[in-house]
Amino acid sequence: GAVVSQHPSWVICKSGTSVKIECRSLDFQATTMFWYRQFPKQSLMLMATSNEGSKATYEQGVEKDKFLINHASLTLSTLTVTSAHPEDSSFYICSLGATFGAQYFGPGTRLTVT
Amino acid sequence: QKEVEQDPGPLSVPEGAIVSLNCTYSNSAFQYFMWYRQYSRKGPELLMYTYSSGNKEDGRFTAQVDKSSKYISLFIRDSQPSDSATYLCAMSGDSASGTYKYIFGTGTRLKVLA
Numbered sequence: 697g698a699v700v701s702q703h704p705s706w707v708i709c710k711s712g713t714s715v716k717i718e719c720r721s722l723d724f725q726a727t728t729m730f731w732y733r734q735f736p737k738q739s740l741m742l743m744a745t746s747n748e749g750s751k752a753t754y755e756q757g758v759e760k761d762k763f764l765i766n767h768a769s770l771t772l773s774t775l776t777v778t779s780a781h782p783e784d785s786s787f788y789i790c791s792l793g794a795t796f797g798a799q800y801f802g803p804g805t806r807l808t809v810t
Numbered sequence: 811q812k813e814v815e816q817d818p819g820p821l822s823v824p825e826g827a828i829v830s831l832n833c834t835y836s837n838s839a840f841q842y843f844m845w846y847r848q849y850s851r852k853g854p855e856l857l858m859y860t861y862s863s864g865n866k867e868d869g870r871f872t873a874q875v876d877k878s879s880k881y882i883s884l885f886i887r888d889s890q891p892s893d894s895a896t897y898l899c900a901m902s903g904d905s906a907s908g909t910y911k912y913i914f915g916t917g918t919r920l921k922v923l924a
Contacts, residue, residue, distance in 0.1 A: 702853075730912075739917050791853075793910055799856075804852060
């Protein structure tokens with residue numbers, strides 16, 4: 697399967713600051729990437745679908761101005777959490793769509809907002 | 811009713827047991843059925859990927875899809891303590907949405923006791 701990396705793996709930031717999370721496809725050109733968040737002991741919640749070269753499609757209830765997604769190349773998508781607050785603390789995971797119906801996930805980024 | 815139902819567990823079994831994990835779903839348009847394994851604070855790892863109905867085997871893992879009953883299963887033979895993780899079912903292929911966006915189950919926590 698495809699190999700996906702995320703950076704950083706864990707970040708602590710102060711309330712009100714912005715944090716950027718990178719998602720890289722190491723061996724596959726991904727036209728579509730997905731961003732999820734996961735709270736402890738819960739399943740993954742899709743935040744947005746990121747298409748290379750175009751605007752991301754956000755799920756209902758996800759603030760696009762707060763969670764900025766950029767998919768500038770076939771191997772890199774970024775998620776920026778702007779003006780982070782403690783309630784944004786979560787586990788953020790990206791995935792890439794390899795073939796119809798298959799997604800390969802990154803290792804995740806743990807965000808803690810103090 | 812949720813689109814995908816999965817018993818959250820936890821499920822505890824002795825080492826060497828056969829484990830059966832299941833999901834039911836309501837959307838008959840789903841065509842792709844996946845099982846992921848997720849260790850704590852890690853990204854999900856794709857275990858099995860099945861298109862339409864039928865069985866698929868890979869080592870100790872067998873996936874079954876019964877579209878007529880809207881029921882999928884994952885069997886783990888000769889379970890090991892290293893299989894202790896959360897198992898997520900996922901489905902996609904809803905032609906109405908035109909994307910391969912996943913719908914996840916809530917995940918079943920499995921613990922294999924040595």
